[in-house]
Amino acid sequence: MLKNPSCYSKILVFKINFVKLFTNKAIHSIL
Known part of the structure; x- marks a missing residue:
């Protein structure tokens, strides 16, 4: 799974x- 919160938030914002x-x-x- 994704362990980098900043990367996850970027993907979430993009979605x-x-x-x-x-x-x-x-x-x-x-x-």
Whole structure:
């Protein structure tokens, strides 16, 4: 498993930003 907390937080932030971007594109495509 990942033992480096900074690396884990970077991956977590990247996933959150990706989900936000994806949802924003989906909302704009629906509207």
